[in-house]
Amino acid sequence: MLQNKPFLLLLFSLLLLLNCKEDKGLSRQLPPMEVAQDTITYAKGFNIYNSGNFKVITVNNPWPxxxxxxxxxxxxxxxxxxxxxxxxxxxxxxxxxxxxIVTTSTTHLPALELLGVENTLVGFPGTDYISSESIRKNIDQGQVRELGKNEGLNTEVLLELKPDVVVGFGIDGNNKSLNTIQKSGIPVIFNGDWVEKSPLAKAEWIKFFGVLYNKEKAADSIFKTIETSYNKAKALAKQVTKQPTVLSGAMHKDVWYLPNGTSTEAQLLKDANVNYLYADTTGEGSLALSFESVFEKAKTADIWLSPSYYTTMEALKEANQHYTQFDAFKNNNIYTFSNTTGQTGGVLYYELGLARPDLVLKDIIKICHPELLTDYQTYFFKPLQ
Structure with missing residues (x-):
């Protein structure tokens, strides 16, 4: 056996060399390991990774x-x-x-406008809800097609448009239209900005659009400006020692709906340094309370914000005579964003409010602490007429 050892070593070497030659041309270089760009500070629903010659974006929790x-x-x-x-x-x-691009929620539109790429929008479901002046101009010129409803997109028109991507919005992932579009070869990417837990986290989704357009630096800069503006306003509100009491929401049928204490709306009120009467509540979704329980707790509230969809004091009174018993009603201290609309009636807050929480926060500070931001005019919220 020992005499055959040199021969066996030679045979093994030849086999190894032969295998290496046969593998030539079949082996593939593995892509570089994905490395997070570490540019996402607040948002939990997406992340961006660099894989060398391409990038990867991950989206989690686009709906609850x-x-x-x-x-x-x-x-x-x-x-x-x-x-x-x-x-x-x-x-x-x-x-x-x-x-x-085709987007499916008005909350997606401010990012396009802020990045200067709104002219790439070719289709949208419910164009009447759009308030942006520049996008409305494109709609009037026929550059943006009407696509029906988000739950039932006009797939025939959408496929005709041949967008590079459809930014989907959903509440449960069961959108047959989006499934049809995806099967046709048009990529559908989900956006979950509305699921985020803080105002700045929602605003940070501009970086999601930044990477789609290779405008990451611009998106980072825009968000930094918004973040700085928000934190500056928050710091200013901390200076006051008197916190006005605040009520929100209104009745729908027999239920009074208002933000729970862990919502982004409640976070804005906290950062505005006010005493939101339901700040200590928790849970998912809105609070659903009886009129009696709200009246008992909030009858003497100093300010009433966002009284549902009501746009005038008279409409509020006609809906329920008991509303007139609240001190905020008697003192004309009710404010709404429902009267700030676009050309075709779309409520601007639902489009821009998520992208610009700094403006929302400043509005609340101006209303609740009028001695601050003396030269500021509220952007979304106006007194109920």
Whole structure:
């Protein structure tokens, strides 16, 4: 056996060399490990990773109780031509920068406008709800097509538009229209800005759009400006020692709905340094209370914010005579954002409020602490007429 050892070593070396030659051309270089860009400070629903010649954006919790994380490749057309991906590895491959986009929520539109790419919008469900002046101009010129309703998109028109991507919005993931679009080969990426737990986290989703357009630096700069403005207003409100008591919401049928103490609305009130009467409550969604319990607790509240969809004192009175018994009603201290609308009646707050929490916070500070921000004019909230 020992005499055959040199022969066996030679044979082993030849086999190893042969295997290496046969493998030539079949081996594939593994893509670089994904590295987080560490640019997301507040938002929990998405993250951006760099994988060398392409980027990856992950989206989790685009609606409550989501049991899946979504993963999308963002890649240039040039790189895509020489890169292949395993089937099922990603939920969508998006060629960037985006040239044509369809969005499904008005909350998506301010990011396009702030980034200067609103002209890429080619379709939207419910164009009458859009308040942006520049996008309304594009609608009037036929550059933005009406797509029906978010729950039942006009897929025929949408497929005709051939957008590079559809930014989806959903409450449970069961949107058949979006499934049809995805099967046609148009990538659908979900946006979960509304699920975030803080005002700045929601605003930070501008970075989600920044990476779609290769405008990450611009998105970072815009968000930093918003963040600085918000924190400066918050610090100013901390200086006051008197906290006015605040009530919110109104009756719908037999139930009074108002923000719970862990909501973003309650966070704004806290940062405005006011005494929100339901700040100590917790839970998901709105509080649902009886009129009697609200009246007992909030009859003497100094200020009443966001009385549902009511736009005048008379309308509030006609809806329920008991509203007139609140001190805030007697003293004309009721404020709403429902009267600040676009050309076709869309409520501006529902479009821009999420993207600009600094303006919302300043509005509340101006209303509740009029001695502060003396030169500031409220942007969304106006007194109920």
């Amino acid at each position: 109780n989501t049991d899946k994380d979504y993963k999308y490749v963002l890649i240039s057309a040039e790189e895509l031509a020489k890169t292949s991906f395993m089937k099922g590895e990603y939920d969508g491959i998006i060629v960037t920068p985006i040239q044509k």
